[in-house]
Amino acid sequence: MKNRIQGLLASMAIAVCTSVSATGLATCDSGPKLGWQPIEKLEKQLSERRWTVRRVKEDGGCYEVYAIDDKGQRVEAYFHPVTLAPVPTKPR
Amino acid sequence: MTSMAWARVWPKWQRLLHAGLALTTVAALVTYQGGRLHEWAGYAALALVLLRLALGFAGPTPARFTAFVRAPMVTWDYARAVWKGREARYLSHNPLGAWMVVVVLSLGAGAAATGALFVTDRFWGEAWLIAAHALLAWPLGLLIPLHIAGVIHASRRHRENLVGAMWWHGGKRAESSDSARSPPEA
Numbered sequence: 001m002k003n004r005i006q007g008l009l010a011s012m013a014i015a016v017c018t019s020v021s022a023t024g025l026a027t028c029d030s031g032p033k034l035g036w037q038p039i040e041k042l043e044k045q046l047s048e049r050r051w052t053v054r055r056v057k058e059d060g061g062c063y064e065v066y067a068i069d070d071k072g073q074r075v076e077a078y079f080h081p082v083t084l085a086p087v088p089t090k091p092r
Numbered sequence: 093m094t095s096m097a098w099a100r101v102w103p104k105w106q107r108l109l110h111a112g113l114a115l116t117t118v119a120a121l122v123t124y125q126g127g128r129l130h131e132w133a134g135y136a137a138l139a140l141v142l143l144r145l146a147l148g149f150a151g152p153t154p155a156r157f158t159a160f161v162r163a164p165m166v167t168w169d170y171a172r173a174v175w176k177g178r179e180a181r182y183l184s185h186n187p188l189g190a191w192m193v194v195v196v197l198s199l200g201a202g203a204a205a206t207g208a209l210f211v212t213d214r215f216w217g218e219a220w221l222i223a224a225h226a227l228l229a230w231p232l233g234l235l236i237p238l239h240i241a242g243v244i245h246a247s248r249r250h251r252e253n254l255v256g257a258m259w260w261h262g263g264k265r266a267e268s269s270d271s272a273r274s275p276p277e278a
Contacts, residue, residue, distance in 0.1 A: 001177035008241055012234065025125060054217030066217025074216045076126070092127040 025089035026078040027060035036081040039063065045084060051075075062087050097266040099183060106155060107262055112140045117200060120207075121233055131211055138204035141197055148197070154184065161194060162187040174245075180271040181250045183264060189246070192239050196232065203229035 030036065039056050042063055046053050050070035057064050062078040069075045078087040102110070116137035123130035148157045162170070167187040173179035174188065185193060206225040209215045247254045257264050 002175060005175065005245075012237055012241075055219060057219075068213060068216065072213075074211065074213065090125075092123065092125045092130075 024060040024062075024064070024078075025076070025092065026062055026087045028062035028078070028080050028087055030061040030081045033081075037084055042079055042084050098263050099266040100262050101154075101183060101264045102258055102262040103152075104262065107258060107260075109140060109144055110258055113137060113144065113200065116140065117232060117236070120204075121229070121236075124229075131207075134204050134207045137200060138208060141200045141204060144197060145201065157190075157194065160185040160190045162190060167191055177249075179249070181267065181269070183266055183270045186246065189239075189242060192235065192242065196235055196239065199228050199232055199235070203232065 042056065042065070043053050046065065046067060051065075052068040054066040054068070056066075058081075059078070061081070063081050063084075065075075065077045065079060067075050067077065076089075078089055079085065080087050116133045119133035120130055120137060123133065147155050150156075153159055167190075170179055170187040179186070182189075203225060206221055206228060210218065210221045210225055215221050243254050243258075252264060254264075
């Protein structure tokens with residue numbers, strides 16, 4: 001009984017550890033951060049489009065933006081850190 | 093073989109609530125990246141978990157938390173008995189199963205509530221809120237398999253089909269040796 005329970009717990013722990021992987025909606029081939037544009041420039045570009053930026057973070061080599069867009073919709077959008085161009089996200 | 097009584101342990105409303113919570117929780121975990129299905133699964137789970145919590149405090153006696161949740165030391169002794177393969181049979185939740193109910197409902201309520209707040213215009217993008225949401229939700233991905241393992245283990249130990257009891261007919265045989273049996277409702 002002990003062995004069965006131990007084996008079960010161990011295999012569950014392994015399954016959890018291996019299943020934790022990349023969770024982002026996009027990845028960017030953006031190279032070293034020296035070549036990245038500053039976040040402030042992206043924020044300025046978006047506010048000119050009447051977006052209210054709530055948060056910008058890095059995800060998968062992209063800038064990930066939480067914002068309210070010009071139509072008042074909540075958006076989670078990805079931008080390339082070198083070009084600041086929008087990056088299409090995986091459908092979900 | 094002694095004559096066996098049959099007790100309706102899980103009434104239909106409880107089986108439906110369990111099925112609804114199981115399906116919405118798994119749907120929300122599978123769609124963890126967000127999106128419309130994730131959000132609606134979360135809202136449904138929030139409604140169901142709040143209903144279950146309310147009934148756990150003020151519902152029919154057998155469904156109340158006080159009817160099946162045991163003291164920590166009783167639960168610890170039960171866990172040691174499981175380890176040694178000689179735990180008693182319970183007609184309702186066993187002590188470990190009862191704490192699983194409490195923990196899963198608490199995490200589910202917290203995860204659904206933080207998720208619902210995160211997708212409001214007020215809190216959209218709040219880092220602390222999404223961190224709390226993840227910390228509350230991901231343990232469910234571990235606890236649900238553990239819950240299923242516990243059900244399979246208890247079913248084999250006591251030679252009964254607990255999956256059928258919770259998902260289908262709601263009945264279990266009642267034995268005179270059962271621990272802390274709650275009397276079948278008249």
